[in-house]
Amino acid sequence: MASLYLHIPFCEHKCIYCDFYSVAPVESETGHRSLEGRFLSALKMEIELRAEDQRFHEPYETIFFGGGTPSLLHPSEIEKILNLLASRFAIQTNAEITLETNPGTVDKEKLRAFRSAGINRISMGIQSFHDEDLKFLTRIHTASEAKQCVRDCTAAGFENVSFDLIFSLPHQTLAKWKSNLEQAMELQPEHISCYSLIIEPETPLFHMIQLNEVTPIDSERDADLYEFTIDFLTSHGYEQYEVSNFAKLAASGKPNFKCRHNLNYWNHSHYLGFGPSAHSFWKNERWWNISDLTPYIKQLDERTLPLAGGEHLTETQFMEEAIFLGLRSEGIDLEQFRRRFSRNLSTENAFIISELIQQGSARMDSGRLRLTAKGYVLCDEICQTFH
Ligand code: SF4
Numbered sequence: 001m002a003s004l005y006l007h008i009p010f011c012e013h014k015c016i017y018c019d020f021y022s023v024a025p026v027e028s029e030t031g032h033r034s035l036e037g038r039f040l041s042a043l044k045m046e047i048e049l050r051a052e053d054q055r056f057h058e059p060y061e062t063i064f065f066g067g068g069t070p071s072l073l074h075p076s077e078i079e080k081i082l083n084l085l086a087s088r089f090a091i092q093t094n095a096e097i098t099l100e101t102n103p104g105t106v107d108k109e110k111l112r113a114f115r116s117a118g119i120n121r122i123s124m125g126i127q128s129f130h131d132e133d134l135k136f137l138t139r140i141h142t143a144s145e146a147k148q149c150v151r152d153c154t155a156a157g158f159e160n161v162s163f164d165l166i167f168s169l170p171h172q173t174l175a176k177w178k179s180n181l182e183q184a185m186e187l188q189p190e191h192i193s194c195y196s197l198i199i200e201p202e203t204p205l206f207h208m209i210q211l212n213e214v215t216p217i218d219s220e221r222d223a224d225l226y227e228f229t230i231d232f233l234t235s236h237g238y239e240q241y242e243v244s245n246f247a248k249l250a251a252s253g254k255p256n257f258k259c260r261h262n263l264n265y266w267n268h269s270h271y272l273g274f275g276p277s278a279h280s281f282w283k284n285e286r287w288w289n290i291s292d293l294t295p296y297i298k299q300l301d302e303r304t305l306p307l308a309g310g311e312h313l314t315e316t317q318f319m320e321e322a323i324f325l326g327l328r329s330e331g332i333d334l335e336q337f338r339r340r341f342s343r344n345l346s347t348e349n350a351f352i353i354s355e356l357i358q359q360g361s362a363r364m365d366s367g368r369l370r371l372t373a374k375g376y377v378l379c380d381e382i383c384q385t386f387h
Helices: 029-051 075-088 108-117 131-136 143-155 174-187 204-210 219-234 260-266 293-301 315-328 334-341 350-359 373-377 379-385
Strands: 002-008 060-067 091-101 121-127 161-167 191-196 238-242 245-248 271-274 279-282 285-289 307-312 362-365 368-371
Touching: 002 260, 029 075, 029 271, 029 293, 060 075, 060 260, 075 091, 075 108, 091 260, 108 143, 121 143, 143 161, 143 174, 161 174, 161 219, 174 219, 191 219, 219 238, 219 373, 238 260, 260 315, 271 285, 315 334, 315 368, 315 379, 350 362, 368 373, 373 379
Parallel strands: 002 060, 002 271, 060 091, 091 121, 121 161, 161 191
Antiparallel strands: 191 245, 238 245, 271 279, 279 285, 285 307, 362 368
16 A cells, blocks of 8 residues: 655744754745745646656555644645545545644644544644743744644544654753653543654754754663653553554554554555655655755746656665664564565574564564564664674
């Protein structure tokens, strides 16, 4: 099954740690509207051009509006994009359709309109339930606005709400991070993503660190906070199914809340990305769009796909990615791996695998080699030991 991704490159304000492509602030209301209108026309053109290629006509089971802040768009625009996608591609009737949303950009009424437009999953950027953290991260919302936003999602009819939290902020204590997780539990989201604060090159945060205005947390404390996160969430009814992702365990017979879109990425399923900076992957080709709105719009005005680059994955690259992505998420099916790559990982890496199992870092689960909570903490190191 395949996936569709749409990158909406607008934010009200650029957060100090973020290196995703988005533009902000927009100087004037008129300027913003016209830029948004031109972007939407370009996006629709990109969808039309891609849909002309018969290769891409297979069933799609997820659509993800990411960014940027897609919730800044009017719900009628989201609806028009969804209608266009449905008219050009085979979208499954039970498709997971996610909208990334930031508190401070939506209210109950707007959320209801997104729900009616066809969105059935919200992924909310909350990051912290402490106002001083939000201020440090230069988020546009407060903790109480974030909580209200989660409640508004439920009131608007969303039954699948995820939110993102960030740990390892400078000077963050275990007690403060624990309080974040406890406040998250009061809201009972179906899914939580917890990310360690990454210092991305050339972001304002990176420069603050260079100037010694901010001291990043050390790696030992980072590992402690991460281990605590895993223990806390798994003992509160969440299943860890990827390094940073936790889904609420479903009652028997109910669908689980793992993000199907991200699982498709990690399983090497096909996906098409639209919008500036969006990536696509098909068979063994990967390509990506220009990360700049002006040439993106210009090229599509001329009916040209706005490509910035691409690569052909060799069998070795494919295999290395399969190991890395499998270990990061739901494990490697060893038999499937043998059939796909004609390589027997279990005999070739027998010593490493048995060591990992003995140390409690991995386990075998119905033919799948999976990392345990302890293994997820050491995931990068473990991936490098496989050959
Ligand atoms: S709202 Fe999200 S995408 Fe926009 S700048 Fe902040 S972190 Fe980046």
